[in-house]
Amino acid sequence: MIALNLNVSDPAMLVDRSTAAELLAAIRSLDTWNETALKVANRLISVWSARAIASASDREGISERQRLIHYALKRANSMATLPDEFRYRWQEASDMLEARRLNLAHANPETQLSRLHVDTILRLLFNAANHEMSQSELANRLDVKLTSGRITQLIGPLEGHGLLSKRKRGRDNLLQLTEIGRKIAEQEDRKNGTTDNHYPERAASYLRDFRKSA
Numbered sequence: 001m002i003a004l005n006l007n008v009s010d011p012a013m014l015v016d017r018s019t020a021a022e023l024l025a026a027i028r029s030l031d032t033w034n035e036t037a038l039k040v041a042n043r044l045i046s047v048w049s050a051r052a053i054a055s056a057s058d059r060e061g062i063s064e065r066q067r068l069i070h071y072a073l074k075r076a077n078s079m080a081t082l083p084d085e086f087r088y089r090w091q092e093a094s095d096m097l098e099a100r101r102l103n104l105a106h107a108n109p110e111t112q113l114s115r116l117h118v119d120t121i122l123r124l125l126f127n128a129a130n131h132e133m134s135q136s137e138l139a140n141r142l143d144v145k146l147t148s149g150r151i152t153q154l155i156g157p158l159e160g161h162g163l164l165s166k167r168k169r170g171r172d173n174l175l176q177l178t179e180i181g182r183k184i185a186e187q188e189d190r191k192n193g194t195t196d197n198h199y200p201e202r203a204a205s206y207l208r209d210f211r212k213s214a
Contacts, residue, residue, distance in 0.1 A: 007036045011043035020048060020064045024071060030078040033086075042086055045069060049093040053100045056165035056178040062101050069094045107161045109180060117142065117154055119188055125164065125177045126185030132176035134169065 004018050004026040023044055030037065045068065052061040069090050073079060112118055124141055125131055133141075139151045146154075155175065158164050163181035166173050177185060 004040075006030075006040045007034075008040060009036075011040040014040065014044060015047050018044065020068045024068050027068075027072050027076050027078065030076065032081040033078050033083070038083070038086055041072070042089065045072075045090055045093060049097055053096055054165075054167065056159065057104060057107075057162045057180075059101065059104055062097050062104075066094055066097050066101070069097075103160065104162070109161045109163050109184075112157055112161050112163060113184070115154070115157075117144075117146075118158065121154065121158070122163065122177065122181060122185040123189055125175060126182060126189050130176070131182055131185075132174055135166075135173040135175055138175060 004014065004022045006026050008014065023041065026037075027041065045065070048061075049065050049069075052058050052065050055061060072082070073087060073090060073094075076082075120142060121138065124138060125133055135151060135155065139146060139148065155164070155166060155173075158181075159166050162178055163184070165176050165178055167176075168174075
């Protein structure tokens with residue numbers, strides 16, 4: 001594993017060109033921290049942690065970043081020279097990653113499938129380009145008119161239980177189905193929007209089969 005060069009002027013250039021394993025190798029090679037290396041490592045840890053936390057189901061990414069931070073704080077030869085400012089920042093990032101890991105571990109999409117409007121939301125997103133749609137457009141395309149607050153109440157649990165992801169786009173939110181969400185929505189889309197009173201039971205059964213094959 002080739003260690004990263006942490007003495008670069010612009011850490012942003014490394015965000016999408018390097019990996020957590022490469023940063024870990026770089027930290028292992030350090031005896032002491034310097035200002036430039038701290039700036040680079042902090043930028044990478046902050047951005048990568050935020051992305052993993054925002055992801056709908058990036059369990060592997062979360063674990064990888066937790067291992068990186070744990071090594072930097074607890075095992076690295078350079079840990080004695082790590083300023084408290086960065087120690088607190090990275091510990092906070094680790095705590096947030098752990099909270100997200102626990103949230104994903106207890107996610108249960110089956111609990112959402114019988115909620116009112118969920119089947120319609122999944123089908124609308126499935127039929128959208130790239131399986132994504134702005135939250136405002138979704139609200140306009142629902143069969144019933146709901147307040148923005150009610151839409152947010154519907155979307156939040158679907159995101160929390162791994163059926164869709166949400167990210168900011170201007171003043172709006174862009175919603176996109178996750179892999180599990182796409183599989184369930186695809187199954188329902190085959191019904192061509194016909195009324196199906198057995199939707200929750202069939203979707204839950206499909207979800208169990210999906211987990212067994214994953």
